Amino acid sequence: xxTIGEAVRRRRSALRSGLTGRFLDLGLIVxxxxxxxxxATRVLEHGPxxxxxILTFAIANGGIYxxxxxxYTMVYGIIELINFAHGDVFAFGAFLSASLIPVFGLGEDKPxxxxxxxxxxxxxxxxxxxxxxxxxSIERIAYRPLRxxxxxxxxxxxxxxxxxxxxxLFLWKGPSNVHxxxxxxxxxxxxxxxxxxxxEIIVIVTALVLVVALALFVERSRLGxxxxxxxxxxxxxxxxxxxxxxxxxxxxxxGALLAGAGGTxxxxxxxxxxxxxxxxxxxxxxxxxxxxxxxxxxxxxxGGLLIGMIQSFWDGYFESAWTQVVIFAVLIxxxxxxxxxxxxxxxxxx
Amino acid sequence: MALLExxxxxxxxxxxxxxxxxxxxxxAGEIVALIGSNGAGKTTTLRTISGLMHPAGGKISFDGRxxxxxxxxxxxxxxxxxxxxxxxxxxxxxxxxxLLMGTYARKERSGxxxxxxxVYELFPRLKERTKQLAGTLSGGEQQMLAIxxxxxxxxxxxxxxxxxxxxxxxxxxxxxxxxTEINAQGTPILLVEQNASKALEIAHRAYVLETGSIVQTGTxxxxxxxxxxxxxxxxx
Numbered sequence: 001x002x003t004i005g006e007a008v009r010r011r012r013s014a015l016r017s018g019l020t021g022r023f024l025d026l027g028l029i030v031x032x033x034x035x036x037x038x039x040a041t042r043v044l045e046h047g048p049x050x051x052x053x054i055l056t057f058a059i060a061n062g063g064i065y066x067x068x069x070x071x072y073t074m075v076y077g078i079i080e081l082i083n084f085a086h087g088d089v090f091a092f093g094a095f096l097s098a099s100l101i102p103v104f105g106l107g108e109d110k111p112x113x114x115x116x117x118x119x120x121x122x123x124x125x126x127x128x129x130x131x132x133x134x135x136x137s138i139e140r141i142a143y144r145p146l147r148x149x150x151x152x153x154x155x156x157x158x159x160x161x162x163x164x165x166x167x168x169l170f171l172w173k174g175p176s177n178v179h180x181x182x183x184x185x186x187x188x189x190x191x192x193x194x195x196x197x198x199x200e201i202i203v204i205v206t207a208l209v210l211v212v213a214l215a216l217f218v219e220r221s222r223l224g225x226x227x228x229x230x231x232x233x234x235x236x237x238x239x240x241x242x243x244x245x246x247x248x249x250x251x252x253x254x255g256a257l258l259a260g261a262g263g264t265x266x267x268x269x270x271x272x273x274x275x276x277x278x279x280x281x282x283x284x285x286x287x288x289x290x291x292x293x294x295x296x297x298x299x300x301x302x303g304g305l306l307i308g309m310i311q312s313f314w315d316g317y318f319e320s321a322w323t324q325v326v327i328f329a330v331l332i333x334x335x336x337x338x339x340x341x342x343x344x345x346x347x348x349x350x
Numbered sequence: 351m352a353l354l355e356x357x358x359x360x361x362x363x364x365x366x367x368x369x370x371x372x373x374x375x376x377x378a379g380e381i382v383a384l385i386g387s388n389g390a391g392k393t394t395t396l397r398t399i400s401g402l403m404h405p406a407g408g409k410i411s412f413d414g415r416x417x418x419x420x421x422x423x424x425x426x427x428x429x430x431x432x433x434x435x436x437x438x439x440x441x442x443x444x445x446x447x448x449l450l451m452g453t454y455a456r457k458e459r460s461g462x463x464x465x466x467x468x469v470y471e472l473f474p475r476l477k478e479r480t481k482q483l484a485g486t487l488s489g490g491e492q493q494m495l496a497i498x499x500x501x502x503x504x505x506x507x508x509x510x511x512x513x514x515x516x517x518x519x520x521x522x523x524x525x526x527x528x529x530t531e532i533n534a535q536g537t538p539i540l541l542v543e544q545n546a547s548k549a550l551e552i553a554h555r556a557y558v559l560e561t562g563s564i565v566q567t568g569t570x571x572x573x574x575x576x577x578x579x580x581x582x583x584x585x586x
Contacts, residue, residue: 222454229440229451236438239400240503241426241455 049193062308087282093263293341441485452502
């Protein structure tokens with residue numbers, strides 16, 4: 001299909017062939033094993049309840065990254081573009097939902113029940129839809145006119161769109177961290193000495209439901225089939241009667257629904273957001289998408305979960321100042337040892 | 351009036367003209383072959399009829415409708431489907447899903463099961479491999495799948511671009527036999543081929559394309575015995 005894809009495949013087949021391939025795989029195993037042993041010693045030091053605590057945070061954190069990573073991977077899968085503005089759509093989702101919370105009659109530390117839960121659902125739905133429309137507009141304005149241009153052109157407009165959105169968020173709520181109203185109940189329960197909050201459970205369950213819904217949609221629905229076909233061969237899809245423009249727009253829309261949900265969940269969970277959240281969280285989520293195998297939605301879900309867990313475990317057991325370094329070290333290791341990611345393409349293209 | 355009428359079209363790639371004033375027609379029930387060497391414009395002609403490219407001049411009409419500027423994804427709905435050059439399957443979908451992608455544009459869903467049965471009957475190999483990923487099929491099987499996928503659209507006109515390219519001789523026989531079977535069941539076929547002798551054998555009529563223009567036309571038999579065609583395309 002694309003030149004990057006081909007280069008990656010050529011590289012992979014070169015890696016897989018013969019002793020070099022096995023040596024490199026061995027290298028990856030050694031690095032992972034060393035990390036796990038180091039982690040295990042720390043885990044033993046701190047005891048099981050601390051581990052359970054960190055694990056809960058890690059899964060919630062990973063769930064949010066998975067939702068963002070899905071948007072990167074879906075867009076890359078269909079038009080081979082890294083939508084740098086995607087992280088900013090996520091940040092926009094956090095900002096917008098924060099503003100919607102009072103509109104829907106929710107507020108700081110009010111008692112939580114059925115009615116607030118429904119209101120919160122309303123916040124989710126509106127935020128997701130607005131993010132969807134925003135992302136479709138971005139595609140229409142910045143990417144579609146450049147569909148037949150050299151690959152670098154839309155990449156540059158993607159970076160431009162990202163800066164534009166960041167600027168808009170900066171003008172909206174200023175340069176510093178913005179408090180996000182704490183509307184989820186803070187109650188929790190004790191599990192083997194670890195405090196499991198309602199918050200974590202809500203975040204984990206919501207992320208899981210959305211990922212499963214997306215997977216079912218892409219596997220089963222007519223539009224999902226059109227999306228998969230378009231990702232695999234655009235001309236053939238046209239010949240089958242698929243409206244490519246509509247399908248690509250739908251992909252941006254669905255990716256942004258998840259980013260909007262992710263932004264809302266981020267705010268609800270961490271109770272803070274900032275105008276350049278999309279840059280930092282977006283880069284991590286993009287790393288997650290590459291980690292899982294860019295273009296593969298299951299890969300993005302798993303990659304997001306793993307990157308979130310690596311982040312939380314490093315924060316919990318090691319020096320948090322080094323967390324970003326560790327995450328990008330993971331990206332580099334993946335690119336060196338397994339350029340197609342954990343669940344990279346396993347089938348020849350043509 | 352013929353089912354498909356292509357009249358005096360000009361097609362460009364950027365500033366390079368690939369097709370010059372080309373006119374062809376396909377009537378109901380016919381097999382029409384378009385032969386010519388590499389770069390003559392055969393594939394471009396099919397891509398233009400399918401709406402993947404649009405002519406700068408001239409007119410394409412099908413079943414009395416003007417298709418000249420119709421978009422590719424709408425052309426399937428009007429009844430033209432092609433098995434493209436290079437097969438262009440969906441490599442990471444299984445055989446069955448590839449076939450079902452062919453039905454994407456169909457409004458009536460009722461005939462799908464019987465069409466599927468028909469494709470499996472024409473190509474028993476596909477039935478054996480129904481759960482296999484298309485990207486892992488052999489070249490011949492991929493060609494069968496590409497033709498089967500186009501048939502699943504239940505087209506009023508089937509276009510085949512180089513169906514015998516790169517296949518073992520025995521498979522070439524199979525593919526051409528199936529073409530006549532499909533035609534005998536009532537579907538007209540526009541066939542693009544480099545294998546001129548085979549194409550002319552099964553074609554009712556044929557056109558010879560050179561550097562973007564039709565240079566000769568006649569029935570399959572006439573062209574088979576034409577000295578010019580024999581020298582240029584049949585190696586005699």
